[in-house]
Amino acid sequence: MHGIPSLIGDGGRVQDLVGIGFGPSNLALAVALREAGAGLACRFLEKRETFVWHGNMLLDGSRMQISFLKDLVSLRDPTSRYSFLSYLHGQGRLQDFINLRTFYPSRREFNDYLAWVAADFDDLCDYGLEATAIEPARVGEAVPHVRVHARDRAGRERSWLARNVVIGAGATPRIPDAFDGLVRRGGGTGPLVVHSNDYLAVAEELARAGRVAVVGLGQSAAEIFLDLHGRGVAVDIIGRGPAMRPADSSPFANQVFDAGYTNYLYGLPPAERADLLRAFHNTNYAVVDPDLIDAVYGIFYQQKVEGTARHAMLTRHEVVAARSGSNGGDRGGPVLDLASLDGGGRHERRYGAVVLATGYRRRIHEELLQPMERWLAGGEVGRDYRLPTVPGCTVGLYLQGCCEATHGLSDTLLSILPIRAQEIAAALTADADRGRGQQIRKTTSAQ
Template identity: 40%
Template structure:
């Protein structure tokens, strides 16, 4: 990284280059009418990964998206954008075949290829392999006119990498493991499923999946099909997999208009809505996958060869790795009796937590306002509420704004519109 505190001032710097900030780059290009890399809107993005990637560890060949292809990086904001999924299909020569497939939900690997296709067009605007460590105020005439974005590459020393008028923090999600659990060659978070499962031999005899959501069900399905001689134990605290509520009326909670309604609602109403409709996204499974796993389990019972075994109303109480495997102790919450499982590997599909933008803003926190719960106060346009001493724009988007903007805050469902709102706010200011 080259320090550029004075000679080069960007209009926008994005921290992280996942789907959210990729959609922001597209929105800035679309709205400003510039080409990628144009100097008219000077934008720069910094991404920790060595290349663009989105949940690569869960890109099973037959896994499909859970949202419509129309909720891509641009269509909901601008159907005429050259960055829509349909434009991608046209360029790849597959639009007729996709239409003939009669589906709203493309393969996950295809959608990931679409994201890479869009990201490649902004290659000159992105520094991959870059870890951003802080955002420092630049004071002119008594106000914070700019910020310096500080970071490093390849474990090198910190340096100012870019001065900017606006910074947009889009850090995505961080895998969450139960307290006391650490990853190893035999203990993984589901986000690394494909990366780690490839190291297992086909002689694997016992595998454990912990969790009750979509990732847990997909992990159990994948391991059961990939290792035909292994018993796959699924451990979940519920009686079984709960089905996601994706009914048409309820899905309206992800509509752009719902963000306005949620943002203006009283705090108590916001929490009730989050509680009511958490089953649209959290710890729930697609109906088709749930039914398929049930049929498979029942068929194995009939044939007397049960490899898919559900340990419901149960929880893992200890995990001890040894030279040849992992011993997992599972307590039944209904009977109170523990059961020890000897496994070749354990997969924790225990979800994610929003990445916290606060550590990056340590030098600016005294000027940033908080809500009644102590969280960063964020305006409707995703700009952090600051004192009058801050003139530059500080924006956050992703799941960290769920409490203020609703369930769609960190999801693809509203990415195109959300990023367009941030781009509009930046350009108008």
């Protein structure tokens, strides 16, 4: 399946763990393993060239939506040298941060904190490598290892043998069907249609594009609208819902993000889990922080005071088709066909650019694991985030950020990173200890 000869990473040594992705999830795992003194041979593969967390949404003024205490370690060990408070102390900003009187640092500062921790693990991470497949490494009918394949930007391939793999590769942008094939990727050309995941990379071009459509009514849509407003851009906000809805961040609702809630939810029948996930949907999805809603509303109110119509709020509208506005070979902006959900009327609107604030999908693990399909037992992922495998396959395959249906809404967020990392680290360490014990017994019996 690989046209370019594959080079063996680390001279063919079998790794106890290969981690796919080196964002907050696997970074928290690396910290947990180090602090537990696990002594496992680990490699982490990250497709980005350097550590960055949602780099294209590090907007001026954007703040975290969770407390700084939900960092990589504090819920597990508040005395860890990798805590956010330790970072502040090391940067000489602890007293200044205290004077801010907030639990919510800027998103840029939290990204800097994560990068500060990641720098301490540079020896364990290979940047600029995108994992492409996880294949069984068979010994007869047994599968004691897998081979993890990865490719760099030049197309060169490497692979690692591993006893365990932890997939924490994040998510991919959700592109509505109407925009299929129209979204600009990786510095391409054509109509300026981008996902919010690429926003800052094209923000200056958006500022020169003319009227911009922002599709979506969630947090990212509100943040991008406010940023474009500050750049002097005229914006239409388009969404199927009737209004921007506030996130429920009240104390009792926020308990669904507590580590203990994972145990509770996992122990319920699937149908009851699904009911609870729906009941608390407005704590995380398609909702906006109330202060941002106030800011957006204030801008639209000020338009009425001034008698202007720079921005428009097109709620209860659906984009049913999108196409390039090019004519006769000239570059043109995107054209959207909009359908009103109040009566079904349709009309066409032309824009200089479109930003899709339409969320993400978490399917990378499914693509990576396709070669392993025969050795996966099916059924639910374990409480320790391990996929069940058939007899004879002893490889540990763990998922981070892909288990919302079984482990709850916190699974895709930062809320339980330290606890989940500790649980996976404990499972990896116990498995390694069992393997060492078996090897000792085999050696002893052979003597």
